[in-house]
Amino acid sequence: MTEQTPARVDMEKIVSLCQRRGFIFPSSEIYGGLSSCWDYGPLGVELKRNIKQAWWRAAVQERDDMVGLDASILMHPQTWEASGHLKGFSDPLVECKSCHLRWRADELAGSSCPSCGGELTEPRLFNLMFKTFMGPVEEDASVVYLRPETAQGMFVNFQNVLDTARKRLPFGIAQIGKAFRNEITTGNFIFRSREFEQMEIEFFVKPESDKEWFDYWLKERFNWYVKLGIKKENLKLRQHMKKELAHYAKDCYDIDYLFPMGWAELEGIANRGNFDLVQHAKYSGKNLSYFDEETNEHIIPYIIEPSAGVDRSALAFLCDAYDEDLAEGELRVLLHLHPDLAPIKVAVLPLSRREKLVALAKQIYADLRQCWMVSYDDAQSIGRRYRRQDEIGTPFCITIDFQSLEDEQVTIRERDSLNQIRVPIKELKTVLTAKLSGERFDTQPLWTAKG
Ligand code: ATP
Secondary structure: OOOOOOOOOOHHHHHHHHHHHOOEEEOOHHHOOOOOOEEEOHHHHHHHHHHHHHHHHHHHHOOOOEEEEOOOOEOOOHHHHHHOHHHHOOOEEEEEOOOOOEEEHHHOOOOEOOOOOOEEOOOEEOOOOOEEEOOOOOOHHHEEEEOOOOHHHHHHOHHHHHHHHOOOOOEEEEEEEEEEOOOOOOEOHHHEOOEEEEEEEEEEEOHHHHHHHHHHHHHHHHHHHHHOOOOHHHEEEEEOOHHHOOOOOOEEEEEEEEEOOEEEEEEEEEEOOOHHHHHHHHHHOOOOOEEEOOOOEEEOOEEEEEEEEHHHHHHHHHHHHEEEEEEOOEEEEEEOOOOOOOOOOEEEEEOOOOHHHHHHHHHHHHHHOOOOOEEEOOOOOHHHHHHHHHHHOOOEEEEEOHHHHHHOEEEEEEOOOOOEEEEEHHHHHHHHHHHHOOOOOOOOOOOOOOO
């Protein structure tokens, strides 16, 4: 958390909404919760799935230079020797309580944070990796670690992918998965937890083209957040200072987001040089080079790594979408979530519980569920039901009224503008598909009652 810019939304409001509406709960809450672990409820799991799907679509599905991977969480312990995690994280560490930079206690001259002057935690011999044992015997030889990042799975599979996916440089491997870090300090809701999910790309390039691809990925990743609705003014790129750079990095930028507690890292984009493949080749004794047919040479590719957090993205999307306004003279809370991210895309709301209306509404509900996550709600006044949907970011509500029984049309109401259009039931799927893909929602009805 760097400079202090006034927060636009209190974290308490986000936490309260998440708990109240079933996005996110403290882990094992009935036992008093488990520090910095969180459970995603019925709406949270949809939001997270949508974030991952949007990322996968941009990173893998729509590209021909990228393939996916799902490596296991437990890896051969030598992986962590080669990567530097075993050694790198076994120093006496102190962490600054305000900017969260970590320092080796034995290398510090003073007693406060060299970067911002903040108070430091007590030094501890600390390895951020969670340790466990493989098999029935708890002895040193059976120690394994929960991965602290998904990246290593992609490095150790470099040759496997190269041999099977028929890719030439430049190409990338993408992966989404859980990572675990025994963080010294946690907090700020899901911003920093001990179990979290990452969405990482390892993009392998010819050494001389590293800068070009580094710049490319900075723009690409920044724009991904903007396309999904995050306001540009709440995002910024921040280059790491030399002393901040991780041991493997040649260059690194963070995409920072203006969270309620201030600017903080949302995603890191690093130029890792050839560090990882060189290290894994050395420790495994395997050849991890690439044969360049243009120059007839074996080379060790450089790696550009955009590394994002699913949970931090979820928090950023929620904070950015949060809003309060006046609708029909009443205060309403709403989430302006991008339709691709909204947990529920459409809500079906019959105006009354009269049998004939319910039958038609249920039929529409069953039909739309084939395509999207749809919610059905017939409890309380229509105004209350609209508010409930606005608060969870549902882009469209469909109202079925008595007129619908006669003219076979229903009303679609849009969350942000409150505009309404009347649409024939048989056109509903087509219209919703277009609207969910971003087609304008004009006040002018597309169809009138009599066609
Ligand atoms: P920080 O400086 O905030 O601890 P980091 O620089 O250690 O983060 P990276 O190693 O670059 O993080 O991890 C890449 C991404 O993974 C981060 O940008 C973040 O989105 C996510 N991430 C890392 N650690 C955590 C955590 N403890 N909780 C939630 N997300 C995390």
